[in-house]
Amino acid sequence: MGLPSVSLSMSWLVHNLHIHLVLLCCLSILNSGFTATTSSSWLMGNKSDRLSLLATKAKIVEDPLHVLSSWNDSIHFCQWQGVTCGHRQQRVTAMDLQSRELVGSISPHLGNLSFLRELLLQNNSFGNEIPPEIGRLSRLQILQLNNNSIGGRITVNISRCANHIFLNVSENGLVGEVPVELGSLSKLVIVKIHKNNLTGSISPFANLSSLRGLSLCYNHFHGSIPDGFGRLKNLQRLALGANNLFGTIPPSLFNHSSRIMIDVIMNQIQGSLPWTWASLFPVLKNFNIGINHFTGSIPVSISNASKLLRLEMVQNEFTGKVPNLAGLQKLNWLILTDNQLGSEEAEDLNFISSLINATNLQFLGVNINYFGCKLPESIGNLSSNLQVLYLDNNQIFGSIPTGIVNLVGLQSLDMQFNQLTGSIPSGIGKLQNLHELKLGYNSLSGNIPSSLRNLSLLSKLFLGVNKFHGSIPSSLGNCSNLQMLLLSQNNLTGAIPKQVVSISSLSISLDLSQNQLSGFLPTEVANLINLGYLDVSYNLLSGEIPSTLGSCTRLETLHLGNNFFNETIPSSLSFLRGLVELGLASNNLSGEIPMYLESFTLLQNWNLSFNNFEGVVPIQGVFSNASAISVVGNSKLCGGVAELKLPKCNLKVDEKRRSNSVLTLALSIPFGFVGLALVGCVLYLCWFRKRRKDTPSDSSKNLLLRVSYQTLVKATDGFSSFNLIGVGSFGSVYRGVIDGRIFTVKVINLLRHGASKSFVFECEALRNIRHRNLVKVLTACSTIDYQGHDFKALVYEFMVNGSLEEWLHPNCNEDLSNEEFKKLNFLQRLNIIIDVACAVNYLHNQGQTPIVHCDLKPSNILLCGISSPHVRGDPPCAA
Ligand SMILES: *[C@@H]1O[C@H](CO)[C@@H](O)[C@H](O)[C@H]1NC(C)=O
Ligand SMILES: *[C@@H]1O[C@H](CO)[C@@H](O)[C@H](O)[C@H]1NC(C)=O
Ligand SMILES: *[C@@H]1O[C@H](CO)[C@@H](O)[C@H](O)[C@H]1NC(C)=O
Ligand SMILES: *[C@@H]1O[C@H](CO)[C@@H](O)[C@H](O)[C@H]1NC(C)=O
Ligand SMILES: *[C@@H]1O[C@H](CO)[C@@H](O)[C@H](O)[C@H]1NC(C)=O
Ligand SMILES: *[C@@H]1O[C@H](CO)[C@@H](O)[C@H](O)[C@H]1NC(C)=O
Ligand SMILES: *[C@@H]1O[C@H](CO)[C@@H](O)[C@H](O)[C@H]1NC(C)=O
Numbered sequence: 001m002g003l004p005s006v007s008l009s010m011s012w013l014v015h016n017l018h019i020h021l022v023l024l025c026c027l028s029i030l031n032s033g034f035t036a037t038t039s040s041s042w043l044m045g046n047k048s049d050r051l052s053l054l055a056t057k058a059k060i061v062e063d064p065l066h067v068l069s070s071w072n073d074s075i076h077f078c079q080w081q082g083v084t085c086g087h088r089q090q091r092v093t094a095m096d097l098q099s100r101e102l103v104g105s106i107s108p109h110l111g112n113l114s115f116l117r118e119l120l121l122q123n124n125s126f127g128n129e130i131p132p133e134i135g136r137l138s139r140l141q142i143l144q145l146n147n148n149s150i151g152g153r154i155t156v157n158i159s160r161c162a163n164h165i166f167l168n169v170s171e172n173g174l175v176g177e178v179p180v181e182l183g184s185l186s187k188l189v190i191v192k193i194h195k196n197n198l199t200g201s202i203s204p205f206a207n208l209s210s211l212r213g214l215s216l217c218y219n220h221f222h223g224s225i226p227d228g229f230g231r232l233k234n235l236q237r238l239a240l241g242a243n244n245l246f247g248t249i250p251p252s253l254f255n256h257s258s259r260i261m262i263d264v265i266m267n268q269i270q271g272s273l274p275w276t277w278a279s280l281f282p283v284l285k286n287f288n289i290g291i292n293h294f295t296g297s298i299p300v301s302i303s304n305a306s307k308l309l310r311l312e313m314v315q316n317e318f319t320g321k322v323p324n325l326a327g328l329q330k331l332n333w334l335i336l337t338d339n340q341l342g343s344e345e346a347e348d349l350n351f352i353s354s355l356i357n358a359t360n361l362q363f364l365g366v367n368i369n370y371f372g373c374k375l376p377e378s379i380g381n382l383s384s385n386l387q388v389l390y391l392d393n394n395q396i397f398g399s400i401p402t403g404i405v406n407l408v409g410l411q412s413l414d415m416q417f418n419q420l421t422g423s424i425p426s427g428i429g430k431l432q433n434l435h436e437l438k439l440g441y442n443s444l445s446g447n448i449p450s451s452l453r454n455l456s457l458l459s460k461l462f463l464g465v466n467k468f469h470g471s472i473p474s475s476l477g478n479c480s481n482l483q484m485l486l487l488s489q490n491n492l493t494g495a496i497p498k499q500v501v502s503i504s505s506l507s508i509s510l511d512l513s514q515n516q517l518s519g520f521l522p523t524e525v526a527n528l529i530n531l532g533y534l535d536v537s538y539n540l541l542s543g544e545i546p547s548t549l550g551s552c553t554r555l556e557t558l559h560l561g562n563n564f565f566n567e568t569i570p571s572s573l574s575f576l577r578g579l580v581e582l583g584l585a586s587n588n589l590s591g592e593i594p595m596y597l598e599s600f601t602l603l604q605n606w607n608l609s610f611n612n613f614e615g616v617v618p619i620q621g622v623f624s625n626a627s628a629i630s631v632v633g634n635s636k637l638c639g640g641v642a643e644l645k646l647p648k649c650n651l652k653v654d655e656k657r658r659s660n661s662v663l664t665l666a667l668s669i670p671f672g673f674v675g676l677a678l679v680g681c682v683l684y685l686c687w688f689r690k691r692r693k694d695t696p697s698d699s700s701k702n703l704l705l706r707v708s709y710q711t712l713v714k715a716t717d718g719f720s721s722f723n724l725i726g727v728g729s730f731g732s733v734y735r736g737v738i739d740g741r742i743f744t745v746k747v748i749n750l751l752r753h754g755a756s757k758s759f760v761f762e763c764e765a766l767r768n769i770r771h772r773n774l775v776k777v778l779t780a781c782s783t784i785d786y787q788g789h790d791f792k793a794l795v796y797e798f799m800v801n802g803s804l805e806e807w808l809h810p811n812c813n814e815d816l817s818n819e820e821f822k823k824l825n826f827l828q829r830l831n832i833i834i835d836v837a838c839a840v841n842y843l844h845n846q847g848q849t850p851i852v853h854c855d856l857k858p859s860n861i862l863l864c865g866i867s868s869p870h871v872r873g874d875p876p877c878a879a
């Protein structure tokens with residue numbers, strides 16, 4: 001219903017923005033092209049360099065690409081892979097082993113390569129620490145160790161590499177503070193230290209006067225941004241995001257027209273934008289101050305930042321009017337999400353009209369603010385490249401401008417939580433790139449437009465909590481990528497179209513609750529095999545709960561309450577073992593509470609109040625916790641845990657109930673394979689004894705018959721509850737008609753732990769019997785593919801005469817004449833005893849592995865051969 005969608009929308013926003021914004025922060029730092037030069041010479045080189053290289057090799061423990069196999073005595077070390085020497089002295093000047101899948105540590109002996117200028121080890125799995133000996137590389141200019149697993153602190157000795165220009169140690173596990181001495185590396189141009197666990201102040205960097213790019217994001221730096229940053233005249237790109245920095249931005253930082261990118265997202269920075277920031281406008285491309293505590297208004301001067309590509313101010317405390325942005329014609333991203341912008345005045349959103357010349361605009365987020373006006377008609381003139389438009393959580397009123405359907409690039413359109421009225425523009429079907437259309441929580445009315453059928457990429461459609469009326473268009477079934485469909489709390493009428501419950505892509509939720517929907521819940525609901533959340537509560541639905549619901553095995557939440565569903569809970573619901581919440585309250589459901597629910601280990605909440613359930617409330621599983629279930633308003637229930645305060649069950653009644661249930665679940669078979677094997681065996685005996693008299697006429701025709709899923713569906717009338725004979729712990733047994741003959745179809749629920757194994761055993765047992773030409777009952781034993789799920793089914797001849805239990809303890813409710821027929825005479829009883837003894841003997845002694853039947857009782861002994869009850873005295877299975 002309502003709430004999940006709110007939290008989803010919010011968490012989506014937060015997630016996407018965070019990830020997107022912060023990644024940008026780390027990736028867009030300038031990476032100037034420093035490349036190693038190669039040289040070759042066959043002269044003898046310096047012995048010490050060779051030893052250092054070999055010592056380096058010795059520290060590398062894994063080299064899956066065999067890069068270092070060339071580091072051998074047969075060639076000069078200047079020819080070794082990844083090694084570059086200077087022309088004159090034959091000394092190592094560069095080592096490039098990047099992206100070679102190397103595992104090991106950095107040898108301290110590297111410090112002896114005194115001519116080394118470039119050391120490129122990035123993108124491997126070097127661990128351990130940066131050796132202090134690296135400080136002896138006085139010629140070192142480029143050091144790239146990024147994307148390894150290097151830990152420890154940044155060694156102070158690194159500050160002795162006075163020629164250092166490029167330092168990249170990002171994406172490692174560095175800890176501790178950055179040594180103050182680093183500030184002496186006055187030649188450093190690019191420093192990338194992002195994605196480590198560094199702490200302390202960032203002030204050492206404030207002295208690096210040559211700095212052009214500095215990326216420190218994703219660390220634990222704290223303190224304020226030092227004034228010294230303002231003196232870094234050449235600094236073009238500054239990324240400080242995702243740290244714990246606080247205080248204000250020093251105005252001097254903005255005082256240079258060299259700044260291309262400033263990114264301080266996700267810190268605790270406060271204050272307003274200083275007037276100096278106008279100096280940035282000639283070059284500024286990227287300005288990201290999201291998720292801080294900035295206040296004040298957005299300066300009007302911003303329109304002069306003509307190079308601006310991204311302006312991101314998400315989650316701050318900006319107030320007032322958004323100025324005209326017509327000057328920002330290069331803009332790609334504008335995110336003002338989650339501020340206090342807007343004055344609830346008519347011109348609040350005029351800035352949107354000022355963006356129509358920003359032809360590259362892709363992302364426009366003005367959601368979660370106080371904009372309170374109509375949407376400008378000109379919104380349809382925004383760039384057709386616009387992919388994301390967030391207007392949700394404002395006080396926007398009036399209707400949705402029809403021009404919005406011109407934004408054909410839109411992938412995500414969110415206008416939830418406003419006061420929009422009128423109907424959805426019928427041309428909405430033109431937005432064929434839409435993945436998400438969220439219009440919930442408004443006052444939209446009219447019909448749900450059938451042109452939504454054209455949105456074949458749509459995965460989320462939120463129209464809940466509006467005033468839509470009319471019926472749900474069946475053409476929504478064309479939206480074959482839908483994962484979430486929320487239509488709750490409208491005024492929708494008519495039946496639920498079967499096409500809508502056939503969208504098998506629906507995986508997250510289908511919420512049709514709180515409407516005026518009537519008719520049956522279509523049996524096609526069986527197609528929702530991926531669905532986790534189904535809510536049709538508070539409608540006018542009637543008839544049975546379709547047994548096909550048992551196919552929706554991924555369901556965790558099922559709300560059917562407050563409708564007019566009648567009859568019993570279909571036994572196929574026993575397949576829904578993942579259920580956490582089951583709401584059936586306020587219907588006309590009757591019958592007994594299914595015992596299998598006791599074994600639903602995940603079930604936490606079951607509401608069955610105000611129905612006509614009767615009989616015993618179980619006490620195990622979910623039933624053991626009185627607060628997890630609600631049973632009020634079912635006057636015929638008894639038992640249960642004491643807290644439910646239900647009447648005790650009368651034992652007599654209980655007994656009767658038991659025999660009733662034997663009747664209703666006439667052939668309830670426990671799903672141990674032994675149960676079936678025994679059945680098979682008794683049947684063998686039936687058949688065998690019979691054969692002594694009959695000619696073995698049609699038995700040979702009954703060999704293995706392969707049945708398809710469709711055959712089974714047809715045979716069992718769509719696994720209808722009418723044909724359900726019984727439910728056991730591993731599956732359900734149905735009666736089915738194939739080619740005019742009655743068969744028993746046992747469907748194994750493979751989700752049940754152990755079921756698959758049990759099935760294999762059972763098949764094996766039956767196959768053995770068949771193989772020995774003993775039994776004719778087995779007709780199929782196959783795995784059937786049911787919409788990508790493995791279902792297993794056994795099909796064998798139906799036991800016309802039910803179980804021995806019924807014959808021994810006939811149901812008292814049946815009328816006398818019938819009861820009379822169900823009496824066994826002494827001879828019949830003796831025959832049965834002999835047969836059972838034979839069967840047990842077979843299980844114990846004749847099978848390949850001795851089998852012990854653990855549940856031998858009359859209800860597990862199925863009878864064939866009593867041709868029909870009215871032929872009195874006809875002994876079972878005997879001539
Ligand atoms: C090799 O390099 C080491 C260290 O730089 C130096 O001491 C030694 O004299 C050099 N030897 C030759 C033959 O150049
Ligand atoms: C590197 O130099 C140090 C100190 O001069 C020396 O102890 C070590 O043996 C040298 N290593 C190699 C591999 O030459
Ligand atoms: C030494 O390296 C060369 C060049 O890669 C290679 O051809 C040769 O097989 C290597 N020798 C040994 C013993 O690995
Ligand atoms: C990192 O190395 C992997 C292989 O180990 C390679 O596929 C990937 O492209 C490399 N990434 C960079 C940025 O070099
Ligand atoms: C980091 O290196 C791993 C291989 O070790 C590679 O798969 C991954 O893509 C690299 N990451 C980056 C950002 O280059
Ligand atoms: C690190 O630098 C200090 C001086 O700053 C020096 O005494 C020490 O020897 C250096 N350590 C190494 C391993 O080079
Ligand atoms: C870095 O910090 C994070 C969070 O504080 C922690 O989960 C992670 O284990 C740390 N990594 C290292 C290498 O210390």
Ligand SMILES: *[C@@H]1O[C@H](CO)[C@@H](O)[C@H](O)[C@H]1NC(C)=O
Nearest residue numbers: 325326327353354355356357
């Ligand atoms: C858009 O550009 C056109 C042509 O350059 C100009 O006439 C119009 O005023 C501009 N509109 C806005 C809102 O910037």
Ligand SMILES: *[C@@H]1O[C@H](CO)[C@@H](O)[C@H](O)[C@H]1NC(C)=O
Nearest residue numbers: 466467468469490491492516
């Ligand atoms: C729903 O529709 C009925 C009749 O069509 C109407 O009486 C009722 O006011 C509507 N409810 C809402 C909330 O629009």
Ligand SMILES: *[C@@H]1O[C@H](CO)[C@@H](O)[C@H](O)[C@H]1NC(C)=O
Nearest residue numbers: 542543544564565566567588
């Ligand atoms: C159940 O509801 C359906 C449809 O309303 C009705 O036809 C049927 O008779 C009802 N069954 C019972 C037992 O009330």
